[in-house]
Amino acid sequence: MKRSLKNYFDKIKPQFRPGGKFQKFQSVFDGFDSFLFTPNTTSQRIGVHIHDNNDSKRTMIIVVLALIPALLFGMYNVGYQRYLSIGTPEPAFFDAFLYGLLAVLPKIVVAYVVGLGIEFISAQIRHHEIQEGFLVSGILIPMICPIETPVWMIAVATAFSVIFVKEVFGGTGMNIFNVALMTRAFLFFAYPSKMSGDSVFVASDSIFGLGSGQLVDSFTGATPLGQIATSGSLTPAVTGITGNELSLWDMFLGLIPGSIGETSTLFILLGGLILLFTGIASWRIMLSVFVGGFVMAFIANTFPSATYPGSAISPLEHICLGGFAFAAVFMATDPVTAAHTNIGKYIYGFLVGALAILIRIYNSGYPEGAMLAVLFGNAFAPLIDYCVIESNIRRRMRRAKR
Amino acid sequence: MLDLIRIKKGLDLNLIGEADGKVSQPTGISGEYAIIPDDFYGLIPKLLKKEGETVLSGEAVLYDKNHPEVVVTSPVSGTIKKIIRGERRKILAVVIEAGSEPQTAKTFKTDAGSAEQVKTTLLESGLWALMRQRPYGIIPDKDVTPRDIFVTTFDSAPLAPDHCLMMDGNEANFEKGLSILAKLTNGNVYIGVTPNHPYESKSATSVIFEGPHPAGNVGTQIAHIAPVNKGETVWALDAETVIRIGKLFTEGKVDYSCIVTIAGEKVKTPQNVKTTMGISLKTLLGNNIDGNNTRIIAGNVLTGVQEQLEGFLHFPYRQITAIPEISNDCEFMGWASLSPKKYSASRTFFSWLMPKSKKYSFDAKINGGERAIIMAGEYDKVFPMDIYAEYLIKAIIARDIDKMEQLGIYEVVPEDFALCEFIDTSKIELQRIVKEGLDYLRKETN
Numbered sequence: 094m095k096r097s098l099k100n101y102f103d104k105i106k107p108q109f110r111p112g113g114k115f116q117k118f119q120s121v122f123d124g125f126d127s128f129l130f131t132p133n134t135t136s137q138r139i140g141v142h143i144h145d146n147n148d149s150k151r152t153m154i155i156v157v158l159a160l161i162p163a164l165l166f167g168m169y170n171v172g173y174q175r176y177l178s179i180g181t182p183e184p185a186f187f188d189a190f191l192y193g194l195l196a197v198l199p200k201i202v203v204a205y206v207v208g209l210g211i212e213f214i215s216a217q218i219r220h221h222e223i224q225e226g227f228l229v230s231g232i233l234i235p236m237i238c239p240i241e242t243p244v245w246m247i248a249v250a251t252a253f254s255v256i257f258v259k260e261v262f263g264g265t266g267m268n269i270f271n272v273a274l275m276t277r278a279f280l281f282f283a284y285p286s287k288m289s290g291d292s293v294f295v296a297s298d299s300i301f302g303l304g305s306g307q308l309v310d311s312f313t314g315a316t317p318l319g320q321i322a323t324s325g326s327l328t329p330a331v332t333g334i335t336g337n338e339l340s341l342w343d344m345f346l347g348l349i350p351g352s353i354g355e356t357s358t359l360f361i362l363l364g365g366l367i368l369l370f371t372g373i374a375s376w377r378i379m380l381s382v383f384v385g386g387f388v389m390a391f392i393a394n395t396f397p398s399a400t401y402p403g404s405a406i407s408p409l410e411h412i413c414l415g416g417f418a419f420a421a422v423f424m425a426t427d428p429v430t431a432a433h434t435n436i437g438k439y440i441y442g443f444l445v446g447a448l449a450i451l452i453r454i455y456n457s458g459y460p461e462g463a464m465l466a467v468l469f470g471n472a473f474a475p476l477i478d479y480c481v482i483e484s485n486i487r488r489r490m491r492r493a494k495r
Numbered sequence: 496m497l498d499l500i501r502i503k504k505g506l507d508l509n510l511i512g513e514a515d516g517k518v519s520q521p522t523g524i525s526g527e528y529a530i531i532p533d534d535f536y537g538l539i540p541k542l543l544k545k546e547g548e549t550v551l552s553g554e555a556v557l558y559d560k561n562h563p564e565v566v567v568t569s570p571v572s573g574t575i576k577k578i579i580r581g582e583r584r585k586i587l588a589v590v591i592e593a594g595s596e597p598q599t600a601k602t603f604k605t606d607a608g609s610a611e612q613v614k615t616t617l618l619e620s621g622l623w624a625l626m627r628q629r630p631y632g633i634i635p636d637k638d639v640t641p642r643d644i645f646v647t648t649f650d651s652a653p654l655a656p657d658h659c660l661m662m663d664g665n666e667a668n669f670e671k672g673l674s675i676l677a678k679l680t681n682g683n684v685y686i687g688v689t690p691n692h693p694y695e696s697k698s699a700t701s702v703i704f705e706g707p708h709p710a711g712n713v714g715t716q717i718a719h720i721a722p723v724n725k726g727e728t729v730w731a732l733d734a735e736t737v738i739r740i741g742k743l744f745t746e747g748k749v750d751y752s753c754i755v756t757i758a759g760e761k762v763k764t765p766q767n768v769k770t771t772m773g774i775s776l777k778t779l780l781g782n783n784i785d786g787n788n789t790r791i792i793a794g795n796v797l798t799g800v801q802e803q804l805e806g807f808l809h810f811p812y813r814q815i816t817a818i819p820e821i822s823n824d825c826e827f828m829g830w831a832s833l834s835p836k837k838y839s840a841s842r843t844f845f846s847w848l849m850p851k852s853k854k855y856s857f858d859a860k861i862n863g864g865e866r867a868i869i870m871a872g873e874y875d876k877v878f879p880m881d882i883y884a885e886y887l888i889k890a891i892i893a894r895d896i897d898k899m900e901q902l903g904i905y906e907v908v909p910e911d912f913a914l915c916e917f918i919d920t921s922k923i924e925l926q927r928i929v930k931e932g933l934d935y936l937r938k939e940t941n
Contacts, residue, residue: 095825099827100782127864130827130828132860132861132863133821133824134860134864135858135861136860137801137927138800141913142859143510143857143859144863144917145838145841145862145918146829146843146846146862147862147863148862148920149920150863151839151843152870152920153830155843160593222864222865222866263867266867266921267867313886370842372843373870381849426869428869433885435872459582482886484880485881489902490901492722492724493724
């Protein structure tokens with residue numbers, strides 16, 4: 094069976110080569126071929142003759158796997174929040190999950206179709222193999238959007254991001270900014286009303302009859318961070334969408350309104366463990382983002398001010414709320430856009446973490462700062478690396494003079 | 496008390512087909528032997544002998560176009576059988592048919608009074624061509640006095656021969672060789688030794704290197720003892736060459752014998768064989784190899800050269816490895832494999848479930864496709880030098896000479912990047928890039 098499929102692929106391969114009938118689809122064909130069968134490319138005559146089994150396909154798949162816990166929880170939470178808003182505080186697990194699945198799936202499909210479509214085309218234009226980077230971006234994009242983001246916006250933003258943030262720079266591995274975050278930044282600045290506020294983080298319609306009902310009177314769709322930012326008090330009360338008070342555990346578990354995959358610190362950390370154990374994400378970055386965020390929140394918390402109500406929140410709550418944990422685990426650790434040197438990784442991570450909380454607390458325009466902080470960190474990563482490398486160069490030059 | 500340096504970054508690879516510690520009895524000299532000019536990096540070969548001429552063991556066969564004093568000598572006495580040429584008449588190999596025994600050998604003066612005398616003898620005997628200098632990893636420039644001389648006494652590469660094999664019984668020659676080398680530098684002679692055999696010498700400074708491969712690479716040892724700066728030259732030798740130098744100045748003859756480890760999954764009986772440099776692989780391997788779907792590597796799996804069975808033993812004349820070319824040509828969705836038999840230095844495959852001593856089967860597949868550098872900082876995990884490998888590679892690709900110099904190109908040779916190339920998720924040919932970079936640099940700056 095495997096063998097005959099392989100033989101069939103080998104048979105039709107010439108048609109996809111230059112001069113063949115389908116030469117315009119060479120990259121796509123090779124993409125599927127190498128997806129199904131490990132390429133039989135062997136080492137050169139000179140050089141290393143054996144290779145580690147880890148390749149970029151495996152790496153990307155592991156990242157996708159690490160995202161799955163947070164994504165599944167996010168789906169459940171979408172349904173849970175919907176049922177909560179229509180007065181069913183304890184919905185059946187399956188109903189809530191199915192509702193969330195149906196609400197989220199179109200976004201994932203659209204992000205993948207648009208992104209991979211552009212990826213296929215640009216691979217063919219460059220006569221490259223198809224690169225796997227978008228496998229991760231495609232799942233990240235829906236996870237960092239509010240549930241009420243229309244799919245056409247996701248399509249437009251994904252197209253913008255893949256073309257202008259990645260492909261014009263040369264494809265996966267060459268980009269300066271995190272592709273998924275740029276998608277969100279594009280949405281954030283192009284369609285601000287759909288990306289923030291009180292009405293976008295909880296699903297508002299029934300799907301195929303699931304989750305139909307009237308909103309309860311006490312409903313408010315504001316996220317905890319939104320509530321804090323607008324509270325104007327030194328003791329901001331943080332409630333769920335039906336007015337129930339939220340404990341630190343609630344924030345950690347994540348049954349609260351927020352972007353689809355970002356609410357559950359618990360499940361994000363689970364994914365983070367996978368990334369750290371497999372060695373794909375840098376522990377240096379992850380750790381220092383958390384440290385940076387904690388330190389900044391601690392400083393703010395030491396000098397609380399009613400003008401900036403975020404400063405009244407404890408550091409632990411800051412870390413559990415909003416997109417901070419998600420940014421720390423999945424966004425800041427993107428190896429391409431983060432700092433590349435080990436020392437640089439500490440500085441970069443700390444900068445991202447501290448800045449995320451700084452924006453969150455002291456910029457009243459944005460209740461959440463994780464996205465902007467990571468993009469800012471991306472912009473600064475080359476500079477940080479430059480300084481680290483320069484010190485290595487200076488060390489070498491000094492050694493030479495002696 | 497010797498200095499001890501612990502190498503933390505690196506990787507020991509366990510391959511199937513390790514040879515045991517014994518050495519088989521040497522067979523007589525017969526059959527074909529070859530000198531392969533490409534082994535002598537930096538040498539532009541010119542012939543001194545024509546096809547059909549007779550040659551003595553120790554007699555010069557090739558010389559360097561730019562430095563006529565640098566010669567490569569014949570490992571056996573016999574006749575030049577043929578000169579194999581490639582494109583644009585490039586000399587690929589000079590094949591020598593060994594004459595009948597007993598072999599006579601050319602003799603050299605053993606006078607080692609002055610550095611000049613030593614140099615002359617080393618050059619004439621061809622042993623000079625077995626030494627390497629840094630920068631560039633080429634045959635040393637005879638007009639430059641090296642700052643220091645570094646000798647590694649062990650090989651930490653996968654399936655490499657145990658260093659005791661070459662040292663056993665040769666301690667006196669080794670010592671003699673070190674004392675000869677000490678005359679050629681104003682600095683020190685350093686020897687890198689293992690903790691198991693902390694060899695000490697009167698003429699050299701021993702430094703113990705502990706840790707995974709590339710602890711035995713002379714490049715790693717130089718980087719930890721005294722890195723090469725711009726404008727400096729150091730020599731890098733292995734213990735065998737030092738022993739040969741010692742013998743030359745004791746007996747007046749060059750000893751071309753070498754102990755070769757024949758190892759790897761495709762070898763029927765992995766073993767160590769005492770033989771002669773440049774021997775034909777047919778003679779050396781005989782029936783001891785499964786020739787089907789096999790990649791024969793002259794050298795180790797990280798830095799060796801692929802050879803056919805019709806080929807010959809290559810510099811540094813130490814190892815032959817035979818591995819499968821393609822174990823499974825129809826591997827369905829290999830990237831999704833859960834098998835713990837697929838090795839990865841990261842924990843992305845399940846080989847981490849296996850005990851550390853588990854031996855793995857490797858074929859020659861690159862296990863993926865070439866990509867841009869994605870996993871930033873990956874090389875640093877197995878690159879034990881104070882050099883930012885990724886940035887140096889990028890500077891080399893960009894042909895930016897200033898940056899290359901600043902980032903330490905003078906300290907490295909291709910083999911230093913072998914482990915990086917092995918673990919590289921993006922499957923980039925790092926050793927080729929470094930070699931081309933060094934070629935470019937040498938052309939532009941000389």
